Amino acid sequence: MKKMKKEFYITTTLPYVNAEPHIGFASEIILADSRARFEKLLGKEVIFNTGTDEHGLKIWQKARELGVDTQKYVDEYAAKFDDLREMLNLSYTNFIRTTDKGHEEAAREIWRRVDANGYIYKKKYKIKYCVGCEMEKTDSELADGYCPFHPGKELEIIEEENYFFKFSAFQEKLLKLYKESPDFVVPQKRFNEIKSFVERGLEDFSISRLKSKMSWGVPVPGDEDQVMYVWFDALTNYISTLGWPNNSENFEKFWGTIDRPNAIQIAGKDNLRQQSAMWQAMLLAAELPTSKQIFINGFIGVDGQKMSKSLGNVISPKEMVEKFGVDGTRYLLLIKGTFGEDNDISWEKMTARYNADLANGLGNLTSRVIKLSENLSLKHKENRDIFDVESIRLVERFDIDKVLENIWKIVTEDNKYIEDTKPWELSKNNEANFKAVMQKLYDDLNLIAGKLSPFLPETSEKIKKALETKERIILFERIK
RNA sequence: CGCGGGGUAGAGCAGUUUGGCAGCUCGUCUGGCUCAUAACCAGGAGGUCGCCGGUUCAAAUCCGGCCCCCGCAACCA
Numbered sequence: 001m002k003k004m005k006k007e008f009y010i011t012t013t014l015p016y017v018n019a020e021p022h023i024g025f026a027s028e029i030i031l032a033d034s035r036a037r038f039e040k041l042l043g044k045e046v047i048f049n050t051g052t053d054e055h056g057l058k059i060w061q062k063a064r065e066l067g068v069d070t071q072k073y074v075d076e077y078a079a080k081f082d083d084l085r086e087m088l089n090l091s092y093t094n095f096i097r098t099t100d101k102g103h104e105e106a107a108r109e110i111w112r113r114v115d116a117n118g119y120i121y122k123k124k125y126k127i128k129y130c131v132g133c134e135m136e137k138t139d140s141e142l143a144d145g146y147c148p149f150h151p152g153k154e155l156e157i158i159e160e161e162n163y164f165f166k167f168s169a170f171q172e173k174l175l176k177l178y179k180e181s182p183d184f185v186v187p188q189k190r191f192n193e194i195k196s197f198v199e200r201g202l203e204d205f206s207i208s209r210l211k212s213k214m215s216w217g218v219p220v221p222g223d224e225d226q227v228m229y230v231w232f233d234a235l236t237n238y239i240s241t242l243g244w245p246n247n248s249e250n251f252e253k254f255w256g257t258i259d260r261p262n263a264i265q266i267a268g269k270d271n272l273r274q275q276s277a278m279w280q281a282m283l284l285a286a287e288l289p290t291s292k293q294i295f296i297n298g299f300i301g302v303d304g305q306k307m308s309k310s311l312g313n314v315i316s317p318k319e320m321v322e323k324f325g326v327d328g329t330r331y332l333l334l335i336k337g338t339f340g341e342d343n344d345i346s347w348e349k350m351t352a353r354y355n356a357d358l359a360n361g362l363g364n365l366t367s368r369v370i371k372l373s374e375n376l377s378l379k380h381k382e383n384r385d386i387f388d389v390e391s392i393r394l395v396e397r398f399d400i401d402k403v404l405e406n407i408w409k410i411v412t413e414d415n416k417y418i419e420d421t422k423p424w425e426l427s428k429n430n431e432a433n434f435k436a437v438m439q440k441l442y443d444d445l446n447l448i449a450g451k452l453s454p455f456l457p458e459t460s461e462k463i464k465k466a467l468e469t470k471e472r473i474i475l476f477e478r479i480k
Numbered sequence: 481c482g483c484g485g486g487g488u489a490g491a492g493c494a495g496u497u498u499g500g501c502a503g504c505u506c507g508u509c510u511g512g513c514u515c516a517u518a519a520c521c522a523g524g525a526g527g528u529c530g531c532c533g534g535u536u537c538a539a540a541u542c543c544g545g546c547c548c549c550c551g552c553a554a555c556c557a
Binding site: 016304367 | 552
């Protein structure tokens with residue numbers, strides 16, 4: 001067996017705090033949590049990072065709109081996101097807020113390094129400004145050259161001077177990085193997408209805003225008139241959370257070194273460019289190690305449609321937990337489909353799956369075994385190496401749906417085994433066989449509990465406890 | 481020629497990288513069981529793998545062409 005590295009680092013993206021926690025983010029963080037718990041079980045020291053992205057124009061506007069102090073507004077939202085820890089039984093070790101002082105300092109430091117290496121320059125550029133909206137408009141937001149909300153008004157052209165990041169200088173370096181690590185982005189199709197994006201050529205992008213127009217951001221080092229564009233600041237959280245630049249020991253241990261990158265990132269497909277190109281270029285520009293691997297998840301649709309507020313079909317993590325419980329929600333979000341693909345959900349389908357797999361499947365099997373073995377004293381053995389090489393490979397690709405499918409094969413086999421051996425008859429006429437049959441079922445259920453612990457931690461504990469105490473238990477109540 | 485994803489049983493999907501018996505879950509039909517949460521087990525029905533052509537002993541899978549759906553630009557991961 002080859003010697004494995006003892007430290008594991010995983011981070012989600014940081015949700016932007018201008019809306020309630022989204023089911024897509026819940027799915028992302030449950031995947032990350034499952035992986036983090038899994039690695040911990042394999043004996044690694046784990047840092048699992050998440051947090052909130054709190055700067056930028058939209059938040060500043062939203063707070064103004066509501067007439068509340070911006071800091072107060074973000075404090076409230078950050079707390080809402082931190083509530084997910086309990087709601088979804090998450091095991092994250094770090095919760096970083098981009099308004100944390102340490103983070104802001106780190107963002108300024110990475111700026112200084114990128115600047116010192118010659119990758120930041122100042123440039124005047126023209127922006128289109130709609131007086132009706134009192135907002136800057138990008139070309140993609142325009143309809144026939146006019147603001148869609150104020151089509152009668154001419155757009156004003158304003159010249160603004162901002163700082164730019166020399167993204168264009170990183171085309172070759174990024175392609176080299178992609179070439180050298182063939183699994184850098186998973187799934188492959190997303191990797192192909194970002195490769196061809198970088199191959200087509202990169203454009204420098206603006207990384208600051210005039211403070212006079214929008215003050216809610218990290219001040220640019222050496223220029224009091226500008227604040228950082230939110231992306232530049234936000235991406236830095238993945239390393240500021242480790243105490244970078246002050247705590248270089250911790251940083252190298254978890255984030256890794258240039259020769260041995262160690263950081264696993266998970267993100268939604270809307271974040272492909274930011275995470276796998278922009279952020280990597282920023283790291284290269286600051287002469288820091290890149291990420292090790294980036295997993296890109298698909299989107300969740302409802303009944304074949306996009307989930308959106310205007311359609312009124314939004315399913316929130318909170319509602320799911322109210323209906324299916326913590327582990328029910330975790331299970332349903334883990335098995336909803338192949339990692340990286342867009343997955344379709346609906347209350348109807350989720351309820352059917354909940355009843356079939358959790359109530360009728362695992363829950364009912366647990367009841368059967370506990371009841372049948374009520375009066376027996378069975379041997380308890382500790383599980384060792386409960387995950388085989390195949391399961392490890394699957395979890396490392398976030399194919400957790402397939403791992404769970406394999407666990408559920410044991411449930412099916414055991415139901416069949418009970419049917420074939422008829423222990424309720426054996427208990428009356430063949431004590432020895434009865435005991436042997438029940439011992440096997442006990443061992444299997446104990447194994448299932450072990451295998452479930454990273455994914456459905458609460459259920460895992462409940463099963464173990466029920467086996468021990470022989471107390472009858474309804475793991476998952478059927479839902480109508 | 482903007483970029484990308486998809487079309488496989490009534491529904492939802494896997495399988496396509498590396499060609500080799502068309503598979504899973506739900507639903508449905510028939511039968512069985514009574515330990516269990518009206519749960520469980522067995523068997524059955526149901527598919528021209530979007531269409532046309534090519535390569536091959538062999539194509540859902542590889543190649544060429546075509547049709548249709550969806551996402552990316554407005555709340556939104």
